[in-house]
Amino acid sequence: MSAPRLEIHLEHLQHNASTLVNRLSSQGIKVTGVSKATLGLPEIARAWVTAGVHSIGESRIESIESLSRYELGVPLLLIRSPMLSQVDRVVAHAAISCNSEAVVLKALAAAAKCQGVRHGVLLMVELGDLREGILAADLEEMVLLTLTLPSLVLVGVGTNLGCQNGIAPDEANMGELSHLMTALERRFCIRLELCSGGNSANLPWLAGGGNPGRINHLRLGEALLLGREPLTRTAIPGLYTNAITLVAEVIESKRKPSRAWGTPHCTSFANGPVVPQKQSDQPMTMRALLALGEQDADPAGLSAPGISIEGASSDHLVVSEAAGAEAVALAVGDEQRFELSYSSLLRAMTSPFVSRCFIGRTA
Numbered sequence: 001m002s003a004p005r006l007e008i009h010l011e012h013l014q015h016n017a018s019t020l021v022n023r024l025s026s027q028g029i030k031v032t033g034v035s036k037a038t039l040g041l042p043e044i045a046r047a048w049v050t051a052g053v054h055s056i057g058e059s060r061i062e063s064i065e066s067l068s069r070y071e072l073g074v075p076l077l078l079i080r081s082p083m084l085s086q087v088d089r090v091v092a093h094a095a096i097s098c099n100s101e102a103v104v105l106k107a108l109a110a111a112a113k114c115q116g117v118r119h120g121v122l123l124m125v126e127l128g129d130l131r132e133g134i135l136a137a138d139l140e141e142m143v144l145l146t147l148t149l150p151s152l153v154l155v156g157v158g159t160n161l162g163c164q165n166g167i168a169p170d171e172a173n174m175g176e177l178s179h180l181m182t183a184l185e186r187r188f189c190i191r192l193e194l195c196s197g198g199n200s201a202n203l204p205w206l207a208g209g210g211n212p213g214r215i216n217h218l219r220l221g222e223a224l225l226l227g228r229e230p231l232t233r234t235a236i237p238g239l240y241t242n243a244i245t246l247v248a249e250v251i252e253s254k255r256k257p258s259r260a261w262g263t264p265h266c267t268s269f270a271n272g273p274v275v276p277q278k279q280s281d282q283p284m285t286m287r288a289l290l291a292l293g294e295q296d297a298d299p300a301g302l303s304a305p306g307i308s309i310e311g312a313s314s315d316h317l318v319v320s321e322a323a324g325a326e327a328v329a330l331a332v333g334d335e336q337r338f339e340l341s342y343s344s345l346l347r348a349m350t351s352p353f354v355s356r357c358f359i360g361r362t363a
């Protein structure tokens with residue numbers, strides 16, 4: 001088998017999804033499976049649909065378009081505000097998009113009218129993480145605009161925390177979203193379908209007894225793919241953290257001094273030099289070189305028992321035995337498997353040098 005490769009256990013991904021779908025449905029919450037870190041792999045989307053997700057979410061129109069060819073039987077949700085230049089493609093392939101700009105809503109409405117379709121709109125509210133969203137004070141005006149455009153359907157309100165500034169969902173911001181939803185329904189005499197509370201960063205708050213209030217929808221990526229919540233990277237009980245792993249091949253294996261020597265300067269990927277010590281001071285350690293680099297994965301997001309990541313350049317990953325660990329004997333030609341962080345997974349999926357290998361089939 002070729003290396004580097006991502007090994008994708010579809011049954012484990014399906015298990016993660018059905019576990020969270022069931023756990024959250026007991027709180028009245030539906031799940032959109034966000035597949036963007038996999039560039040919208042249809043095999044994964046299908047496993048999630050089998051597990052009972054409400055819809056599939058993607059941030060790029062290209063992935064929405066390719067998923068739309070697989071007839072998954074669930075709506076496709078564009079989770080990033082549509083580019084003004086892509087509104088035709090958005091209304092043609094996404095059932096719903098997340099929105100925060102009046103000019104985009106008007107363009108979506110015109111495109112939908114032209115195509116004879118109605119397009120769903122989820123209005124995103126800024127609640128403190130300072131990425132996308134309408135300020136609460138401007139929300140009524142945007143709702144009014146959406147309601148006056150007959151080719152648009154206002155499906156609800158949502159927010160996104162955690163991703164930009166690591167702001168955690170809590171009683172205050174989640175309570176505010178619930179309150180805004182109720183206030184809008186009263187003000188406009190409407191009933192909104194979705195109150196979309198956020199992403200995987202919402203799970204610790206809910207697991208800790210947070211009151212969902214009106215929140216009845218989450219958009220989950222990292223929790224489904226990697227079994228972790230993003231705020232502290234803690235594993236979520238009952239989920240697989242190794243449903244997707246990265247396998248790389250050893251190309252050099254030698255005992256070498258544990259520190260570099262000579263005059264240090266910037267490295268290929270870092271500005272700070274490593275402080276050198278004289279060669280004679282160095283204990284020798286077992287080091288291995290893997291055919292994997294910055295071009296394939298974020299090295300800071302790789303982990304494997306007994307192995308410490310020393311660093312990486314474009315095409316080389318340097319590892320050593322972790323302190324106190326049992327010696328992991330890596331010989332040339334051996335394969336080493338790593339668990340991945342979200343950023344590492346995203347880069348590995350994006351690299352043309354990393355192949356994908358599916359293990360197991362889902363129902």
Ligand SMILES: *Cc1c(COP(=O)(O)O)cnc(C)c1O
Pocket residue numbers: 034036059079080098160198199200201219220221222223230
């Ligand atoms: C990426 C993204 C998600 C999913 O985030 P996870 O932390 O992977 O669960 C949800 N909503 C929006 C708007 C996103 O951009």
